[in-house]
Each structure stands twice: as structure tokens, then as C-alpha cells.
Amino acid sequence: MFPVNSKTRPGAHAIRLGRSLLALLLAVVLSGCAAAVVGGAAVVATDRRTAGTMLDDQTLEVKVSDKIYGAPAFAGGDHVKVEVYQGVVLLLGEVTTEEKRVQAGTLASEVPYVKRVVNDLVVDNSATVGQRLDNTWLTTKVNTALVTKNPVSGFDATRIKVVTSRDTVYLMGLVSREEGDAVAEVARNVGGVAKVVKVFSYTD
Incomplete structure (x- = not known):
């Protein structure tokens, strides 16, 4: 896990990071898993990452986002979404x-503990709120399909993190290559x- 600097002064970054870590830590401690609603029904989502890795990924999301939006070039008109799984950073928007x-990808790669950056940012400022909501709905549809169609016998599809942007689905998770291929096909x-787009971390 990341080293903690006890001398860091509290500020907007520290408060936001602290809240994110506390929320995730409570979820891990209280249940060891997360509840999600898929297709109108509650399902239990498990994660192959350790609790420490989950906290590290949450920390990286905040640090990478702050690094990008803290740069003068990103003063406005940009929409950068940061997702992290197993230290792999996915940039969308x-x-x-x-x-x-290019600069966003470079800034993300400079953050300590980032293993790899997948930069799928698009040069375009015409995306609307409605289009982004449509992609949220598409994410829900994919999650539902993964749960109901069970692509691999005995595999818990709720382990997959599904992110959608511009009708492109990005799949993140800690999986075998067989599991990854089956999930992508669904x-x-x-x-x-x-x-x-498969952004998996493979176990084999």
C-alpha cells in the first residue's frame, strides 16, 4: 500500500481522498464485498483484489485526476474520466x-505506483450530458448481461468492472484469459x- 505522510496539511485534496478511502474501507471491513443492483435485483459483487490493492486503486484515481486537472492546460472545456484497476489507469472522455x-497521458504516467496508462481520450468537445447518460445506461445493460448469461461456469461476473464511453465498453478486472475472452464476447x-476494449489484468 502507499506510504502515509503524517505531515501532509489538510486541504481539498486530502479531504476528498480521505472520504473516498473511508467509504471504501468501510465497505471492505463491514462486508468484504459490495452490493449492486442489476436488472432490478440486488446481487453481491466480489473482487479478486486484496483490500489493500482496492484502497491503492482508489487513491490512484484521486491522485491522477488531481494531477491532470491541476495542470493549467485543463482549465475548462475538458471532460477526463479516470478509472484504475490493479494500478492500470484508464483515461476516457x-x-x-x-x-x-497527450499531456493527460503523460501526467497520469508520472504519478507514483501507476503501472500502465491506457489513454482513450478523444479530441472533441461536443459530447452532451445526454450522451454520457446513454453510456451509463449501456454500462447497466452490459453488467446485467454478464450476470444473467454467466459466460464461464462457476465464474462470478460481478468481478468485472465495466466502463462505457461513446458506445465503447471497457472491461477491467483480474481474470484468466479464458474468462476475459468469454466476458468480452458477451x-x-x-x-x-x-x-x-479489454483492459484486464491477467492471472495466467
Whole structure:
């Protein structure tokens, strides 16, 4: 896990990070798993990451986001979404120039403990709130399909982190290659999905 600096002065970053870590820690301590609603029913989501790795990933999401939005170039007009799993950073959303797209990837890679950066930012500032809501609904549809279709016998599909942007589905998780291929195939057949990108960490 990350070293803790006891001399860090409290501020907006520290408060936001503290709240995020506390929420995740409580979820891990109280249940060891997370509850999710899929297709109108509650299911129990498990995670192959250790509690320490989950906390580290949550910390990295905050640090990478702060690093990018703390740069003068990202003053406005940009929408950068940061997702982290097993130290792998996924950048999604829209920026206004190619220079910003490249810079965001560079800034993310400079954050300590980042293993790899997948930069899928798009140079475009025309995305609407409605389009982003549509992608949230698509994420729900993919999650539902993974749970109901059970792509691999005995595999808990709620271990997969599904992120959607511009009708492209990104799959994150700690899986075997067989599990990853099967999950991707289910996602490809969900209506509205234009493309599937595997951002897995493999166990084999």
C-alpha cells in the first residue's frame, strides 16, 4: 500500500481522498464485498483484489485526476474520466486538443505506483450530458448481461468492472484469459455496444 505522510496539511485534496478511502474501507471491513443492483435485483459483487490493492486503486484515481486537472492546460472545456484497476489507469472522455490528450497521458504516467496508462481520450468537445447518460445506461445493460448469461461456469461476473464511453465498453478486472475472452464476447453482443476494449489484468 502507499506510504502515509503524517505531515501532509489538510486541504481539498486530502479531504476528498480521505472520504473516498473511508467509504471504501468501510465497505471492505463491514462486508468484504459490495452490493449492486442489476436488472432490478440486488446481487453481491466480489473482487479478486486484496483490500489493500482496492484502497491503492482508489487513491490512484484521486491522485491522477488531481494531477491532470491541476495542470493549467485543463482549465475548462475538458471532460477526463479516470478509472484504475490493479494500478492500470484508464483515461476516457473528451479534451479540446491533441496536445491535451497527450499531456493527460503523460501526467497520469508520472504519478507514483501507476503501472500502465491506457489513454482513450478523444479530441472533441461536443459530447452532451445526454450522451454520457446513454453510456451509463449501456454500462447497466452490459453488467446485467454478464450476470444473467454467466459466460464461464462457476465464474462470478460481478468481478468485472465495466466502463462505457461513446458506445465503447471497457472491461477491467483480474481474470484468466479464458474468462476475459468469454466476458468480452458477451459484452459485444449487447445492443448498442459499438466496440469492446479489454483492459484486464491477467492471472495466467
